[in-house]
Amino acid sequence: xxxxxxxxxxxxxxxxxxxxxxxxxxxxxxxxxxxxxxxxxxxxxxxxxxxxxxxxxxxxxxxxxxxxxxxxxxxxxxxxxxxxxxxxxxxxxxxxxxxxxxxxxxxxxxxxxxxxxxxxxxxxxxxxxxxxxxxxxxxxxxxxxxxxxxxxxxxxxxxxxxxxxxxxxxxxxxxxxxxxxxxxxxxxxxxxxxxxxxxxxxxxxxxxxxxxxxxxxxxxxxxxxxxxxxxxxxxxxxxxxxxxxxxxxxxxxxxxxxxxxxxxxxxxxxxxxxxxxxxxxxxxxxxxxxxxxxxxxxxxxxxxxxxxxxxxxxxxxxxxxxxxxxxxxxxxxxxxxxxxxxxxxxxxxxxxxxxxxxxxxxxxxxxxxxxxxxxxxxxxxxxxxxxxxxxxxxxxxxxxxxxxxxxxxxxxxxxxxxxxxxxxxxxxxxxxxxxxxxxxxxxxxxxxxxxxxxxxxxxxxxxxxxxxxxxxxxxxxxxxxxxxxxxxxxxxxxxxxxxxxxxxxxxxxxxxxxxxxxxxxxxxxxxxxxxxxxxxxxxxxxxxxxxxxxxxxx
Amino acid sequence: xxxxxxxxxxxxxxxxxxxxxxxxxxxxxxxxxxxxxxxxxxxxxxxxxxxxxxxxxxxxxxxxxxxxxxxxxxxxxxxxxxxxxxxxxxxxxxxxxxxxxxxxxxxxxxxxxxxxxxxxxxxxxxxxxxxxxxxxxxxxxxxxxxxxxxxxxxxxxxxxxxxxxxxxxxxxxxxxxxxxxxxxxxxxxxxxxxxx
Numbered sequence: 118x119x120x121x122x123x124x125x126x127x128x129x130x131x132x133x134x135x136x137x138x139x140x141x142x143x144x145x146x147x148x149x150x151x152x153x154x155x156x157x158x159x160x161x162x163x164x165x166x167x168x169x170x171x172x173x174x175x176x177x178x179x180x181x182x183x184x185x186x187x188x189x190x191x192x193x194x195x196x197x198x199x200x201x202x203x204x205x206x207x208x209x210x211x212x213x214x215x216x217x218x219x220x221x222x223x224x225x226x227x228x229x230x231x232x233x234x235x236x237x238x239x240x241x242x243x244x245x246x247x248x249x250x251x252x253x254x255x256x257x258x259x260x261x262x263x264x265x266x267x268x269x270x271x272x273x274x275x276x277x278x279x280x281x282x283x284x285x286x287x288x289x290x291x292x293x294x295x296x297x298x299x300x301x302x303x304x305x306x307x308x309x310x311x312x313x314x315x316x317x318x319x320x321x322x323x324x325x326x327x328x329x330x331x332x333x334x335x336x337x338x339x340x341x342x343x344x345x346x347x348x349x350x351x352x353x354x355x356x357x358x359x360x361x362x363x364x365x366x367x368x369x370x371x372x373x374x375x376x377x378x379x380x381x382x383x384x385x386x387x388x389x390x391x392x393x394x395x396x397x398x399x400x401x402x403x404x405x406x407x408x409x410x411x412x413x414x415x416x417x418x419x420x421x422x423x424x425x426x427x428x429x430x431x432x433x434x435x436x437x438x439x440x441x442x443x444x445x446x447x448x449x450x451x452x453x454x455x456x457x458x459x460x461x462x463x464x465x466x467x468x469x470x471x472x473x474x475x476x477x478x479x480x481x482x483x484x485x486x487x488x489x490x491x492x493x494x495x496x497x498x499x500x501x502x503x504x505x506x507x508x509x510x511x512x513x514x515x516x517x518x519x520x521x522x523x524x525x526x527x528x529x530x531x532x533x534x535x536x537x538x539x540x541x542x543x544x545x546x547x548x549x550x551x552x553x554x555x556x557x558x559x560x561x562x563x564x565x566x567x568x569x570x571x572x573x574x575x576x577x578x579x580x581x582x583x584x585x586x587x588x589x590x591x592x593x594x595x596x597x598x599x600x601x602x603x604x605x606x607x608x609x610x611x612x613x614x615x616x617x618x619x620x621x622x623x624x625x626x627x628x629x630x631x632x633x634x635x636x637x638x639x640x641x642x643x644x645x646x647x648x649x650x651x652x653x654x655x656x657x658x659x660x661x662x663x664x665x666x667x668x669x670x671x
Numbered sequence: 672x673x674x675x676x677x678x679x680x681x682x683x684x685x686x687x688x689x690x691x692x693x694x695x696x697x698x699x700x701x702x703x704x705x706x707x708x709x710x711x712x713x714x715x716x717x718x719x720x721x722x723x724x725x726x727x728x729x730x731x732x733x734x735x736x737x738x739x740x741x742x743x744x745x746x747x748x749x750x751x752x753x754x755x756x757x758x759x760x761x762x763x764x765x766x767x768x769x770x771x772x773x774x775x776x777x778x779x780x781x782x783x784x785x786x787x788x789x790x791x792x793x794x795x796x797x798x799x800x801x802x803x804x805x806x807x808x809x810x811x812x813x814x815x816x817x818x819x820x821x822x823x824x825x826x827x828x829x830x831x832x833x834x835x836x837x838x839x840x841x842x843x844x845x846x847x848x849x850x851x852x853x854x855x856x857x858x859x860x861x862x863x864x865x866x867x
Binding site for chain 1: 688689692693696697699700701703704705706707708710711714795796797798799802805806809810
């Protein structure tokens with residue numbers, strides 16, 4: 118055992134003191150010191166859900182402001198409006214989508230690959246707390262007048278607050294990278310014997326691909342933040358440090374939420390889809406290798422750090438990146454793996470049609486809906502990159518972002534419903550889950566879809582430019598309705614989580630007839646995840662291949 | 672359902688090369704952060720050259736001292752690989768000497784960088800060129816410090832006998848990260864000092 122491994126005795130001690138953890142103080146102590154990946158994963162998930170509530174609240178306020186920008190002044194000025202708009206966009210990616218997936222992966226991925234814990238558990242714990250502290254710093258700094266620049270030509274001299282925003286954002290990014298590193302290392306090097314990388318479960322594989330893409334692209338964002346920060350304090354003032362009336366800091370970070378980089382936050386959607394649908398359909402997933410290839414291809418197409426404005430030529434003589442073949446090809450090709458993954462899900466549903474009775478479970482609705490949102494998002498992305506429409510600077514950009522990121526959020530929520538027995542020990546309420554899934558998917562479609570269409574009416578992506586006609590106004594109302602529907606879904610999610618927290622019922626070990634190793638352990642999983650070492654893995658669905666207790670074929 | 676209930680043999684739970692794999696991911700991330708900074712430097716310089724502006728003042732940036740830094744770092748590649756080879760052969764004495772030498776080379780690099788920065792007489796806020804010069808070398812210095820700390824910690828762990836032929840992963844990880852940082856400097860050397 119190396120110094121970075123957690124001693125199992127520690128975890129067992131935690132389990133033994135489970136009764137003592139009933140008090141909030143003991144719970145906090147456990148959250149601060151535990152090296153159990155399930156506890157760390159739950160920390161990430163709680164933080165992600167809290168941030169989701171905040172992001173949706175901001176989204177609703179922004180929606181009201183945009184519907185009637187001329188007479189409404191919720192934020193007290195253009196500058197504050199811009200700060201909140203930027204916080205919403207960056208927050209939805211960095212503070213909501215990514216942490217929800219990292220939390221889910223920290224709980225589920227080690228069990229899926231048959232490991233007793235996550236790699237570098239102390240680093241994983243540090244990443245969770247680093248994320249929370251960084252997120253608080255970032256949000257407080259923005260509310261204190263910081264943010265990523267100023268637009269009103271009057272503000273923007275709150276240098277300390279701007280610097281604090283950059284520090285908080287850097288801390289969030291570093292924490293996400295650390296969490297992604299732990300997840301990726303677990304999947305690569307802690308798989309149980311017999312589980313080759315090609316036999317890895319699709320969710321674990323998709324998190325490996327997503328983590329690798331994040332590890333290769335988010336450091337470039339860190340480089341941007343570093344340059345802006347140094348320029349702010351001591352630089353020549355041409356890299357964002359000039360501030361007054363200067364949007365250059367935001368201009369250097371918003372590639373994060375534009376295509377193709379925004380797709381990187383939705384890579385695990387394909388993994389969730391491929392993990393949930395075949396299990397619910399009661400059939401073996403077809404063409405596991407092809408599904409892995411599609412996820413890897415989507416990951417490749419979502420590498421977008423090269424499309425950041427720092428690398429954009431200012432000279433007219435040089436072709437802009439968004440007019441180049443690679444950018445257009447990436448945008449068009451991104452729809453293919455999503456179509457392929459949805460085709461795989463449809464195939465599983467068709468083959469397992471005889472296994473269905475009654476309403477579809479919440480996690481299936483959520484996973485399929487997330488796939489649909491991603492399909493619409495990538496299709497809108499195709500429209501955005503093809504030349505005739507010229508939608509690059511229009512509100513379509515926000516539409517693609519909202520569709521893709523709410524697809525990621527819906528998939529993470531579907532994953533929470535599916536893996537709830539392994540996350541918290543009890544099932545989440547099924548009816549409420551259906552409400553949440555429908556609200557998130559419907560709301561996401563209304564919000565993002567209306568923005569995509571609005572771009573065709575030449576509405577700018579910059580929030581301070583008022584819509585020019587009645588159609589634009591009407592589409593803004595539709596967007597607001599979509600955001601309100603999402604808010605209903607988030608309220609449902611909070612209610613369901615609250616109900617599950619109060620529940621004393623323990624779920625069955627394998628309520629869905631799972632195919633992968635996380636369903637081979639007890640609910641809730643014991644310290645070390647498996648009371649006995651998992652059976653030798655001989656395929657991508659080891660529980661389907663295992664003989665039954667009676668010794669017959671499964 | 673467990674191994675007992677499935678009737679299949681239990682699988683061995685192994686943790687091969689976890690530290691090394693984690694370090695590889697971290698090194699890739701660090702390398703991309705550095706490349707991000709260097710590309711901004713390249714972009715700014717191309718813009719300046721394109722508009723017929725002077726990038727660095729004539730003679731301000733000398734190739735000689737920067738070459739010494741590169742030579743030192745190339746030497747350190749041999750010492751860090753020597754450490755890995757020695758620990759794999761269970762030769763702890765040689766491994767300790769090699770790790771200590773690598774750290775020493777790292778310290779020498781700081782000294783030489785300090786000389787280069789003083790020699791140029793640049794200030795951070797003067798021009799985009801001087802600003803980016805500091806940002807690139809500052810970023811490299813930060814990664815160099817982390818590499819020296821990594822090797823120093825590895826040295827301490829080797830000193831108390833944590834590593835051996837069957838447990839050389841941490842030394843391999845330190846060597847991998849060290850070599851990544853050397854590659855970073857090679858890029859900076861070419862971009863800043865050779866092509867100016």
